[in-house]
Amino acid sequence: MSAVFIDLTYLLASILFIFGIKGLTHPRTAVRGNLLGAAGMSLAVAATLADREVLGAGALSLGHIAAGVGLGAAVGATLALRIQMTAMPQMVALLNAFGGGASALIAGAVLSTGGDPTAQTAVATVASGIIGSVTFFGSLVAFDKLQGLLLPDRPVHFPAQQAINVLLGVGALALGALVVGDPGDLTNYARLVAVGSVLGVLLTIPIGGADMPVAIALLNSYSGLAAASTGFVLDNNILIITGSLVGASGLILTRIMCKAMNRSLMNVLLGAIGPDVVGAAAGADDVYAGRIKSAAPEEVAMLFDGARRVVVVPGYGMAVAQAQHQVRDLANLLESRGTEVEFAIHPVAGRMPGHMNVLLAEADVDYDKLREMDDVNPSFAQTDVSLVIGANDIVNPDARTDPSSPIAGMPILDVDKSGTVVVVKRSLSPGFAGVPNPLFAADNTLMLFADGKQAVLDLIAAVKES
Amino acid sequence: MDAFLPLLTIFMLAVFVGFEIITKVPPLLHTPLMSGSNAISGITIIGALLSVAAEGRLSTILGFAALVLATVNVVGGFLVTHRMVGMFKKKD
Numbered sequence: 001m002s003a004v005f006i007d008l009t010y011l012l013a014s015i016l017f018i019f020g021i022k023g024l025t026h027p028r029t030a031v032r033g034n035l036l037g038a039a040g041m042s043l044a045v046a047a048t049l050a051d052r053e054v055l056g057a058g059a060l061s062l063g064h065i066a067a068g069v070g071l072g073a074a075v076g077a078t079l080a081l082r083i084q085m086t087a088m089p090q091m092v093a094l095l096n097a098f099g100g101g102a103s104a105l106i107a108g109a110v111l112s113t114g115g116d117p118t119a120q121t122a123v124a125t126v127a128s129g130i131i132g133s134v135t136f137f138g139s140l141v142a143f144d145k146l147q148g149l150l151l152p153d154r155p156v157h158f159p160a161q162q163a164i165n166v167l168l169g170v171g172a173l174a175l176g177a178l179v180v181g182d183p184g185d186l187t188n189y190a191r192l193v194a195v196g197s198v199l200g201v202l203l204t205i206p207i208g209g210a211d212m213p214v215a216i217a218l219l220n221s222y223s224g225l226a227a228a229s230t231g232f233v234l235d236n237n238i239l240i241i242t243g244s245l246v247g248a249s250g251l252i253l254t255r256i257m258c259k260a261m262n263r264s265l266m267n268v269l270l271g272a273i274g275p276d277v278v279g280a281a282a283g284a285d286d287v288y289a290g291r292i293k294s295a296a297p298e299e300v301a302m303l304f305d306g307a308r309r310v311v312v313v314p315g316y317g318m319a320v321a322q323a324q325h326q327v328r329d330l331a332n333l334l335e336s337r338g339t340e341v342e343f344a345i346h347p348v349a350g351r352m353p354g355h356m357n358v359l360l361a362e363a364d365v366d367y368d369k370l371r372e373m374d375d376v377n378p379s380f381a382q383t384d385v386s387l388v389i390g391a392n393d394i395v396n397p398d399a400r401t402d403p404s405s406p407i408a409g410m411p412i413l414d415v416d417k418s419g420t421v422v423v424v425k426r427s428l429s430p431g432f433a434g435v436p437n438p439l440f441a442a443d444n445t446l447m448l449f450a451d452g453k454q455a456v457l458d459l460i461a462a463v464k465e466s
Numbered sequence: 467m468d469a470f471l472p473l474l475t476i477f478m479l480a481v482f483v484g485f486e487i488i489t490k491v492p493p494l495l496h497t498p499l500m501s502g503s504n505a506i507s508g509i510t511i512i513g514a515l516l517s518v519a520a521e522g523r524l525s526t527i528l529g530f531a532a533l534v535l536a537t538v539n540v541v542g543g544f545l546v547t548h549r550m551v552g553m554f555k556k557k558d
Contacts, residue, residue, distance in 0.1 A: 017506045018483060024499050025490045030551035034498070037506050038544045045540075048512045057519035061526070064518050068530050072537025079538070080545035088497055088550075095504035095543055098535040102510040105532035109517035112524040120470045186524075220500050227507045228477060234513050235469055241480040246507040248484025253496060347493055354496030361553040368556055372493055 009047035010238040016040030017242055021249070027367050044238060085362040086319045089352040092216055093143040099223035099246075100135025103128045103230040104196075108189055110233050117183045124232030126176035129189060131226040133196030134203065139219045141204035146212060146351060155208035168199040203269065210316070210393065210432030212351045214257045214268045221250025253353050260347035260373075262399075262409040284436040288428055291441035295448055297455070300385075300422050301462035303446075307384035309340045311376065313413055314356050315349050317390015317425070321452030327389060328363040330460050337463075342369050344376040344386075344413050346394040373413060383418035388439075390424065390452050392431030397439055407433045421445040424455040498550045505543025511536035 017040045023033015048054060054061070083091045107128035111117070117125070144151050175192040182188070207215045224246025231239030258265050304310065312331060318324060331341040343365065349356045357370050380386065388395055391413075398405040399412045415421050416439055423440060426449065430436060439445055448455050491499050514536050517529025 013509075017509075018487065020506065021484075021491070021499070021502070022487050024495050024502060024551075025487070025492070027495065027551070027554035027556070030495060030498060030554065031548070034502055034505075034544060034547045034551055037502060038548075041506065041509065041511075041540055041544070044509060044512055045515070048515045051516070054515055054519040061519045064526060064530055065515060065533065068514070068518065068533035069537050072534040073541045075534070076538040076540065076542030077545055080542040080549065083546060085550070085553075088501070088546075091542075091546060092497070092500050092504065095501065095539050098539050099504060099507045099510065102508075102514060102532040102535040102539070105528045105535070106510060106513040106517055109520070109525040109528035109532065110513075112528065113517075113520050113522050118469075120473075216500070220503065224503065224507050227510050230510055230513055231477075232470075232473060234516070235473065236512065237473070237476055239509055239513060240473055240477050242506050242509040244477050244480035245484040245488075246503040248481050249488045249499060249503045252485065252488050253500065256493070256496075345493065352497060353500065354493055354498070357494045358497045358550055358553070361550075361555070364553075364555065364557075366557045367494055367554045370494055 006047045006051055007237070009043055013040035013044040014238050014241045016043070017245065021245065085358050086322060088358055089212060089216060089350075089355060090143050090146045092220070092352060093139045093146060096216065096219040096223045097136050097139030097143065100132045100139065100219075100226045102132075103223075103226035104132025104136065104193055106230050107132065107233050108186070108193070111179075111183060111189055112186055114184060119180070121233055122180040122183045124229045125183070125189070126179050126192065127229035128226055128233055129192050130172050130176065130196045131222055131229060133193045134200035135219055135222040135226055137197040137200030138204040138222075141201050142207070142212065142215055142219060145207075145209070151205065153209040156205045161202070161206065165199065165202055168195055168202065171195050172199060207268070208432060209351065210348065211268050213348050213353050213355075214254055214261070214265070216352050217250050217253035217257055218265070219250070221247050221254060224248070224250055257348055257353060260411060262407070262411065284428065284430065287436040287438055288441050292428070293446055295422070295446035297448065297458035297462040298466070300446065300448060300459055301466045303385050303420055303422070304334055304339065304463055305466055307339050309383045310334055310385045310387060311342050311344050311380065311383045311415070311418065313344045313346075313386060313388045313391050313395060313415055314360070315389065315391025315394060316351060317452050319350055319355065319359055319390070321390060323389065323453040323456050324359040324363040326453055326456040326460065328360070328365050330456050330463070331365065333460060333463055342371050342376065344373065344415075345370055346373055346391070346413055349391060349394055373411060377414050380414045380417040384420065386415040386418040386421045388415060388421060388423045389456070392425070392437055393433045393435075395439055396431070396433075396435065396437045398435065398437070406435060415439070416442055416444070419444065422448055424448045424450065424452055426451060494554070495551070498547050501543055501550065502547040504539055505547060508536045508539030508543055511540055
């Protein structure tokens with residue numbers, strides 16, 4: 001197939017990608033958008049396979065291609081069909097990793113074919129190698145933390161952390177200069193990838209659980225940038241276009257997540273909230289002593305009985321307890337009794353952007369009932385009961401009132417302004433920020449101490465009996 | 467440098483297009499946006515195909531590994547996004 005025809009197909013595929021993402025701006029058009037993206041990808045792959053360099057490469061090469069695509073498709077399909085919605089952050093972390101890994105590998109492959117690379121190709125190869133390896137290993141660490149395998153969910157700090165990271169960064173750049181100086185020598189590229197890999201691990205280790213949405217969004221952006229720089233390696237437009245779209249997307253999400261936590265990106269990356277935990281925990285007694293009112297499900301059911309409007313605030317705890325289906329049942333039950341029920345979703349609730357929305361959509365909750373923070377906050381004053389399930393820091397009024405709090409200035413859901421707040425929680429243990437939550441001790445708050453799923457089941461039973 | 471400037475131009479314009487569209491994606495769909503953008507960033511599959519087919523044993527090996535990873539992204543990304551966006555329903 002002629003090069004012009006292939007390039008035109010790539011152009012068409014790029015346009016389909018753009019329309020595909022555009023489809024994701026509304027749930028009604030999202031399915032079609034995703035299919036447009038898939039169509040674009042199929043076209044781009046078909047055009048590449050028809051390329052003389054690929055088609056004419058011989059039966060052995062085509063065999064390798066068939067094997068690689070078959071293996072990747074089997075793994076990808078298994079992952080995509082088996083993964084639970086609660087584990088979606090892990091899935092996206094893996095996809096980020098693979099995107100970065102593929103870019104670093106391709107840059108290495110191009111370098112290995114020798115020839116005399118231009119300055120552009122050499123510099124882009126270095127960029128792909130560094131960004132790709134940082135993304136690959138950084139995302140694997142994120143995956144490991146989310147899945148709870150080897151590393152703890154909390155931030156991990158060690159001496160001279162920043163200094164070591166800076167040294168590794170400088171080392172990677174120095175090796176990059178050597179690669180550009182002598183592109184024929186592959187050992188320097190291998191060293192560069194090794195340094196990038198260590199850097200990726202060390203950059204992600206200090207990031208703790210509730211900061212994961214930022215880390216995942218940022219790594220998403222990196223995987224896009226790695227693809228774009230691979231586009232510069234190959235002089236290929238479609239890789240550049242797609243990579244920059246993904247890079248922009250990840251960057252926007254990162255910014256939204258940082259804003260929702262009122263923290264700078266630097267602050268998140270260095271895991272700055274972590275060390276405050278010990279000091280703050282001591283204050284818990286002062287905040288809670290004698291002021292906690294614990295309630296039984298029956299009492300909460302009576303509150304629901306008289307309520308005209310109930311707002312449910314889900315947090316990561318709901319995902320951990322896998323309670324989304326029970327929460328949906330409770331919402332439906334209350335609605336069938338004439339109560340208005342809505343869900344208030346904080347931007348950083350859960351472990352990745354949009355995590356809670358996906359869980360509740362999975363449980364068949366109408367997406368019109370999933371309300372964004374700014375949209376729902378004014379309505380809490382007219383809300384009779386707010387039901388907080390497995391959320392903590394995102395409903396901590398100290399963020400609004402106490403300038404010395406580590407979470408000061410973080411936008412929160414104003415549940416404390418509703419008539420009664422019912423908090424479903426196992427214990428009074430602090431959230432990720434490590435600070436006590438005065439909401440739990442407020443006059444209008446009732447604590448329902450239990451596992452998320454069991455508590456909601458008990459509430460359903462109690463409401464049915466009342 | 468002949469090729470570089472046009473490519474840089476494309477890169478910059480695509481970043482702007484990306485910012486324009488993606489700021490319009492509501493938080494409701496941020497998770498599918500991430501998985502979907504991962505799927506399309508699997509476009510590196512093209513580079514992997516070319517590397518597998520190129521001369522040289524090392525290129526074939528590295529290209530093959532990249533091909534597997536990129537295909538996981540493409541197939542896994544589009545499928546899981548399809549699963550997710552299909553869940554967002556409106557009941558009336």
